[in-house]
Amino acid sequence: MQTGPGDNEIIDRVLRGEQALYAHLVKRYQNFVFTIALRYTPNREDAEEISQDVFVKAYRSLADFRGESKFSTWLYTIVTTTCITFLRKKKVTIHSLDNxxxxxxxxxxxxxxxxxxxxxxxxxxxxxxxxxxxxxxxxxxxxxxxxxxxxxxxxxxxxxxxxxxxxxxxxxxxxxxxxxxxxxxxxxxxxxxx
Amino acid sequence: MSKQQNIEERLWEYIDGRCSAEDRLFINELIATNQEWKTKYQELLELQNLLSHELQLDEPSMRFTQNIMEAISKHHIAPAAKSYINKRIVWGIAGFFICSIIGLLIAGMAQVNWSAATTSSTQIDLSKLNNVNFSGFFNTTYTTIFMMINVVLGLVVLDMYLNRKKQAYRNKEAS
The missing domain is CATH 1.10.10.10 (Winged helix-like DNA-binding domain superfamily/Winged helix DNA-binding domain)
Structure with missing residues (x-):
């Protein structure tokens, strides 16, 4: 259950210069982002690196979040693209367990x-x-x-x-x-x- | 699709609440009266409960939030894409291409020998389309010069645009 100010309110305030408030968003979504990243790579260090990259990218592009979707949906889109780019760079093969x-x-x-x-x-x-x-x-x-x-x-x-x-x-x-x-x-x- | 698969698919829709009211009533009745449907429903419901309540989220390291806050302190929020993408430039480029295509079409049409087509029988002779002399059109020196000028102009405009963007970013960094 979400407590405290809503995502959009935090984003507005971060955009107005209250950078420290971004920590609330990180804390709120870090486990979700990390779990999704772990679905792509079994390595926890890699998943953590991806997750950090996701939050930094999200911060830098925060002005592009128009609030047309939920913040979480926007964030998980970044997770997906970051994971794919990361795996492509590392040339990690994604194994299908149907093998x-x-x-x-x-x-x-x-x-x-x-x-x-x-x-x-x-x-x-x-x-x-x-x-x-x-x-x-x-x-x-x-x-x-x-x-x-x-x-x-x-x-x-x-x-x-x-x-x-x-x-x-x-x-x-x-x-x-x-x-x-x-x-x-x-x-x-x-x-x-x- | 096998009967089992069909039952499962319909039951998942029922469990997710995505089936129509009519289907819901029908499946309700099947679950109440048909042993196969009842067993399958209970099986899927158990799995649904496990998925909804027992899945655990993994946690990153303790320093995770701190690491991110340290990382973002070195960055600025980039301006929204819509603020620096000049729509006039986009429309200008689109207009240029549309005009070029229309120009090419008109020039191509002008070279077709229409009278040759009307003198033939009612059937359209597609081989007449070969009368369009594209090679002559593209290989002239004038066309090459025209294209080169366009490329150079395009690069100059791009350079001006990127320089302006860079300058704006520097000004923002400095302020």
């Missing part, structure tokens, strides 16, 4: 995991780990919809697609997430459906 070999590797890791830990895993941990097994596209759309609370129209604007395409992508991402849950966290899924 057979990666599934095999995950299976091997998972057998040991299952034997020791699954029973103690909470539902929350299971769902958070299952998201990490998804492709970047799937994890990103789920994060934007459920964690960043963006509507399909806003998601469309952030990643540059039609809202209907966003709806289809979200549906597919949920189907694949459910498959991962059933495959790797079957005990928890059974517990849920029983």
């Amino acid at each position: 057979e070999h990666i599934f095999e590797a995950a299976d091997n890791q998972n057998s040991a995991f299952k034997a020791n830990q699954v029973e103690q895993k909470s539902k929350a941990k299971a769902i958070n780990e299952a998201i990490k097994l998804l492709s970047v596209d799937d994890a990103r759309i789920i994060t934007l919809f459920y964690q960043a609370e963006q509507s399909l129209e806003e998601i469309g604007r952030i990643i540059g697609i039609d809202p209907n395409t966003a709806k289809v992508k979200l549906h597919r991402a949920r189907v694949r997430l459910k498959e991962k849950m059933e495959r790797y966290y079957s005990e928890i899924v059974d517990e849920l459906t029983s």
Whole structure:
């Protein structure tokens, strides 16, 4: 729940010279921005570098925020472009986890995991780990919809697609997430459906 | 699309509240009467609850906000794009291209032998279009000179515009 002055009010005041107030916006959105960046790169240092870059870019372009969309939507658009540019510069390959070999590797890791830990895993941990097994596209759309609370129209604007395409992508991402849950966290899924 | 996929898709729309009132009533009834729909609905609802309430946000390091505030203290907020993009320049460039295209079309049309087309039968002979002599039009020395002058003028205007922008930024930095 948002407390304190609204985003637009803070932006107005920052634009009028109260630079220190920008810290409120950073604190309000840093976890969202960092989580989205982590969907692109598993490396926390890289994700933090991207997130810092996003907030600096957003600050420099603050005068261009016209308030036609939510500040968060505008900010997440910067996150998306910054992540893509960063990965392109670093030439990091985004692996699709729909790849057979990666599934095999995950299976091997998972057998040991299952034997020791699954029973103690909470539902929350299971769902958070299952998201990490998804492709970047799937994890990103789920994060934007459920964690960043963006509507399909806003998601469309952030990643540059039609809202209907966003709806289809979200549906597919949920189907694949459910498959991962059933495959790797079957005990928890059974517990849920029983 | 398989039956299962169709059920899931419709149920997600129902859960997200994006289906029509008519569909909602129909799905309500299916959930109440059909075991397959009921089981699938409960499954998806559990997943929805997990996604809505159990997803955790990752946190950056403790110094994150401080690092950003230190970084932005070295920067200024750039002026809004609309304040320095001169619409007259944009319209001028657009006008130049539109005039060029219209000029080319008129010159091309003037070279077509229209009487040759009217003397033929009712069918249009598309090969007549080859009568337009584009090579003669583009290869003349005058055209080359015209294009070169345009390029040079374009570069001069761009240079003036960028210099003005740079000067304005310096003035702002100094003040």
